[in-house]
């Protein structure tokens with residue numbers, strides 16, 4: 001009946017044709033963030049409701065009162081009266097109050113209204129979900145909330161044109177990266193760090209380049225030498241002169257930042273980072289050693305940070321000093337050391353199995369760090385990794401099902417903030433889903449994760465949702481069944497937790513998913529993109545190891561799966577980033593990987609020394625390059641393989657490429673070096689074999705490394721060879737005067753072959 005009435009009314013009074021069922025009002029002189037909230041509500045409601053009907057508690061038209069309006073004053077909901085970041089959505093008759101505390105609350109109220117009541121979602125910088133225009137009938141509203149975590153930050157790369165807005169729409173209050181006002185005042189401003197940075201600041205405060213020559217004593221004493229710099233050394237934290245210098249720098253920065261913030265009209269930073277450089281070379285001078293002995297490395301570091309924090313608080317009592325519990329500082333202190341009340345300890349999660357829950361046995365080490373650190377620090381932040389850093393970023397692992405455990409455990413152990421590293425959206429596995437959960441759980445870690453996942457699946461994949469969800473469960477089940485371990489630097493072989501059988505099943509699910517959305521261009525593209533990780537893995541696994549001495553049977557059905565996977569990658573992978581800004585590098589990266597996945601490798605004949613032996617043969621295309629500045633894959637006519645990984649020795653400041661040359665084996669899962677052998681000089685000119693002196697039982701998850709810099713690596717985690725015994729040989733050529741006094745060549749190390757030789761019976 002109602003629609004009949006409307007129709008008659010409209011026919012009778014054409015001027016009402018344009019009548020809206022809602023109005024949006026703000027204060028007379030809106031603040032920048034209020035203007036944004038009004039604009040966002042205006043734009044999205046036009047798309048969501050348009051000329052259809054919005055009603056609240058049976059009343060229409062509805063008037064939104066956004067920001068510090070008269071209604072907010074009457075309701076005692078002015079931004080100055082509410083806690084920072086608290087948001088309020090309340091209906092009073094035919095009016096809806098939208099406001100919040102501090103500078104961000106009003107935006108959070110607007111975005112919550114759009115998300116929770118209008119079903120609008122922001123998946124990424126390039127994708128959102130707005131339901132088709134339709135009427136919306138709401139019951140009376142009185143809801144409020146405040147994010148559970150004080151500090152919510154996700155570091156992202158390859159960002160879109162209006163990337164900061166994606167962060168704010170999802171209620172992040174810092175947006176990765178550096179700088180004073182990453183989030184502008186129009187978007188509510190940041191809860192952020194002061195200059196020079198949010199991490200690894202030792203060398204930024206006291207650069208080795210500047211002070212190393214005149215004050216070597218400021219820097220860490222390692223093996224009898226004072227070393228410094230971001231990747232090389234640390235500071236000598238017990239040097240009194242250094243402490244004073246550090247303090248004066250930090251006080252200067254705080255003062256400057258406050259002045260800049262005032263000029264910009266934004267909030268000044270609240271946190272200053274006093275954190276170790278990105279390496280493990282702690283000072284071993286007598287005083288530092290004595291402190292480490294008594295308090296642990298972290299306690300020794302805390303003594304320094306606490307002193308700075310104490311001095312800073314005399315002038316700036318509202319400033320926090322933060323530090324990194326990273327590498328040797330991850331274990332908590334002993335001997336009575338603890339963080340001062342204005343110190344934030346940022347515990348880094350470098351040890352977990354990302355594919356497992358924090359409550360599973362694999363993650364006990366990190367869980368123990370977390371639960372014990374809370375006894376030594378009132379303020380705890382976490383630096384966590386959703387990304388994996390090897391060249392297999394994007395291979396599948398279903399961490400999403402375990403985010404609930406993670407966030408609840410953090411929350412219950414005094415964690416106030418989390419910094420996620422979640423880079424490479426074009427590569428990463430199910431990036432949009434994980435980003436969605438990361439942001440939602442920041443606000444309330446007790447939400448039902450499966451419900452959130454279902455919501456995402458439904459809106460994002462539509463008719464394909466059930467198959468995609470089944471795929472995610474299938475890989476999580478396989479991980480549990482096959483003891484999969486995905487560290488932050490996982491080797492490709494770690495993904496053998498998915499057996500060929502599992503992969504075949506998953507590929508079938510994707511066939512169904514694609515069929516379900518065949519007529520929906522947008523969702524079909526999403527399914528294809530979601531499939532990329534599995535397709536890359538399928539191709540990788542289809543390329544068998546070269547085992548000399550035995551003829552191999554090819555697995556024909558799996559080869560067929562791989563050739564379909566390769567075809568999909570070649571044909572559609574690039575289209576995902578077609579509209580991205582600065583996508584040139586990405587497209588090149590895709591092309592490079594495709595070439596590698598397709599490489600039909602010619603097997604090189606066995607060398608004479610190995611004529612009657614059985615061995616696994618690895619060529620330079622199999623090696624990992626961990627120093628792209630110094631290492632290059634080059635053609636070399638002198639090598640029987642025709643190619644070599646060449647190291648430019650003079651590139652290295654630390655002389656790790658000088659003699660002696662090293663070969664070793666590292667057990668990644670147990671963080672243990674199994675063997676390390678050095679060679680004082682080359683055997684002779686040209687390629688020669690260098691062998692480890694005994695048979696090695698390869699770890700389940702590990703690699704062979706070459707050079708003292710460990711920058712050429714061979715992943716040996718493939719289940720075909722892991723946990724078996726081998727002799728390890730490497731074919732290496734040295735050139736240049738560093739190695740042969742009479743040589744006029746450049747100083748190079750060439751590695752053209754690594755072989756794992758089965759022991760003689």
Ligand SMILES: [Zn+2]
Pocket residue numbers: 220221235236237238239283284285286287288289
């Ligand atoms: Zn020292």
